[in-house]
Amino acid sequence: MSPSPTEFAPLALLREHWGHEKFRPGQEDIINSVLNGHDTLALLPTGGGKSICFQVPALARPGICIVVSPLIALMKDQVDNLRRRGLKAEAIYAGMSHQEIDHALDNCVYGRNVKFLYVSPERLLTELFQVRVAKMHVGLLAVDEAHCLSQWGYDFRPPYLRIAELREKLPPGTPVIALTATATAQVQADIVEKLRFRPGFGVFRQSFARPRLSYSVLQTEDKLRRLLEVLRGVGPDKTGIVYARTRRQTEDTATFLQQHRFSAAAYHAGLPAEKRTKVQQDWIQDRTRLIVATNAFGMGIDKPTVRLVLHLDAPDTLEAYYQEAGRAGRDGLNAFAVLLAGPNDSDELRRRTNQSFPPLDTVKRVYQALANYSQTAVGGGELAAFEFDMQQFAETYRIKAVDAHNSLKILQREGFVQLNEAVNQPARVHLILSHQDLYAFQVANAQHDLLIKALLRLHGGELFSDFQTISENALATHLRRSVVEVRQQLRYLHTAGILHYQPRQESPQALFTTPRYDASKLPLDQVKMTAARDLARAKTQAVAQYLSGTRCRQILLLTYFDEADPARCGICDICLAEKKAAQAAPAPSLREPILTQVRQGALAPRELLAAFAPKDATAVTATVRELVDRGELAYAADGRLVMGV
Incomplete structure (x- = not known):
């Protein structure tokens, strides 16, 4: 029985699986392009909701969606999020065992309602993947972080160039959607060419402008002191990210902030996995307000209430800066992106x-x-x-x-x-014997019976159908053995063909x-x-120009991304300084009219104001003050304005 036309309606799917009442600006047009079978390039700013643009049409179309993504952490995060929503997803990436990859591909070929297969680009053209993908019913190919296709981009990945070869092995007419948050016009053209977009393709680009995100570059010779000033200005209870270049710098800065009574913690790839997870969760759940991190932090994390992103040093490219700064203010409220610049930073870059x-x-x-x-x-x-x-x-x-x-x-x-x-990556186990054969093994091998029973008691019968995450520590506690002994026994059972065991990985x-x-x-x-x-x-020079620029910061960024006629933001440090200067300086258009009035005879200030429109009262007062300071006007003994000497 075929589904009713409304069963797979994009808005209905959005409401059912994500709980949103409506799409964000631009998302629906992108989704409709894909559903109409067109190859599609979607350029959305950081936090613009890129994943919805391929996940919704994938659910609306028959078949599986293959998602090419370069980052393991991002893949794992998206797969976990989909599974929490009741949607079946698999992932294949470096570090998985052959058995895990084989099992994941079988799930995609032989049903089980898998709708999404995330795969790292280097895995696409392996013989194992090629054989299986030919048996899959693929309805959509999604290329995330598509700027990695372009040698003109900032994060070129050669395996991405082979994605077009995969297209040849998919059913005729299978559309591809490429998504990125950072692409110049040259990179966009490269994506279209390298993915061999078919005639009639669609390009959807939202402005990269963030109307309520204030960009600032603050020149300073003491970055830690200036950091404190910024944090106190934003408010000590606000959530923020402080980016540092090195692991040592994250730890030293976090300690410095703690000493000044800020709620802060360090995050970098050198921390033990459990520590990284705890630091991240404490920050996400507002138990920690500030996280001081290397650029290893932030990708795939959707925390909309970040009010401040501050960089202690400039990133190597404006693409990287735009992505990292864009993690502030995703809820659409006022937020700040601050870059601290020392006197020698451009030379150091x-x-x-x-x-x-x-x-x-x-x-x-x-x-x-x-x-x-x-x-x-x-x-x-x-x-x-x-x-x-x-x-x-x-x-x-x-x-x-x-x-x-x-x-x-x-x-x-x-x-x-x-x-x-x-x-x-926690340890994973999959029982590969049938229930009957496993029971026979337990009877014949009593020394392994307790561990197998503990596995089933703690992790359930799902161990027979798929790889399941297990806790080696929980097993050790349950069995009153050491973790080392439990791991040795699991390795033996793996070698004996009783189960597939993938040890924990965190390096x-x-x-x-x-x-x-x-x-x-x-x-x-x-x-x-x-x-x-x-x-x-060239990219370094663009960063240096941003650091020393005297134009609106938003215009500098949007011009770099080839956005036509970008508007002034009005809220960056340059715009605010210009506003302040304009308010402080005498209005040139009022100087002569004021002097003309006073030349005709001495006037009390209120009489002078009466000669001008009410809306100009503030400007008239400021101009008079400036003219008095410069000696062009003076106050007589009776308080009236007269010409200066």
Whole structure:
């Protein structure tokens, strides 16, 4: 029986699954474009509700929606949110076992009402994925963070270039929707070309203007003192994010704020996973007001009541700054984006940009060291993720940390390796025997009976149908054993083919995205690398111009994103300073009329005011004061205004 026309109506789906009464501006037009089968490019500002633009049409169309996303944390967050709404979703990314990937793909092929499959770009063209996707009924392809397609963007990811190949394997006419919050006109054109948009495609762009977000750049030689001033001005009870460049800086700044009686905590990728989770949850639930973080924080977190985003140092690009600053005021109320600028910050930005392109022999040396670190032989290792500690890596191979970091970034940009942020991935278990066979195993292996019973008691029969998150600590407490013993026993049961066990992961990971090369023969493209360096320098110069700019901050940002005829915001530091100056200065148009009146005879101030329109009273008073100060007018002994001497 086919669904009724209203069953899959976009607004009805929005209300049923998200509880919103209406779409945000622009969302409905984007959704209708997708539902009409058009390839669609959606450019929405940070916090503009991009995910709704592909999730709603995916539910309205038959088949599964494949979502390409570059960030594991963002994927996990969206999958968890969909599942909480009763919508079935799967995800495939680095760090998952072969069995988990196989099981997730089976769920997508053989039903179980899975509507969303999130996949990292490097997984798209693996043989395992290619075989399974051909069996799926795909109704929509969504490309999130689509600026990663463009070499002119700020976060180019070479695996994204292969998404167009996937289109050829999908049913004819399957539409693609590409979404991003930051794209210049050049990047937009690149997205359309690289995804091979079909004729009749739609481009939907909202203004990147945030009418109630006040941008400011505050020049200072003492950033911590100025930070306190800003926080006291905004209000100590307001929620905010303070971005710092280094892990050490986040911790030192959070301690400084605590010493001055602010509710603050540090967040960075080097913290243990449980600590990161607690810090984040305390801030989301307003138990902590300020979070001092590196840029590892914020992506995928929807906290609408953030009143302040303050940067202690400028990000490397205006794209990054716009995204991070845009986490303030998503509820549409007044908010502040403040950037503290020291006297040498622009020079430091340029130095870091030049430093981020080490010599080719350094890049090749780091590639070889990564192969040694992961024990990967030439020709092997493709897409095999391994735990990666940058500091340990640099120390082990006696490479400067800055050279290791920058070389790995180049290798990632050139498509040879991938670095994944630390993601708290709890342990997972899937029982692969039938109930009867498992019972027979328990009878024959009494030493494992208690653990299996504890698994079923704590996590239920769903363990037979899918991977389930388990708590190794809870199992250890229940069995009165150590966590180490529980893990050893789970590994044995995994090896014995009783269950699939994926241990807990909380460390950053790296992987080779191609079979490993002999480092001396690594095919680095010098022309592309030179172009990337020149582009990075241009982006650095745009940040420097923003720091020193004398035009409305919103106009500077919107002009960078090629928005035509952007309007003045009226609330940034530049606009407010101009307003203040205009109010303080004499109005040129009133000077001569006032002097003409007084030349005709001495006048009491009220008599002078009577000669002008009531709306000009404030300006007349200010102009008279200025003229008296300059000696062009004077007060006689009787209080009347006369010409100055």
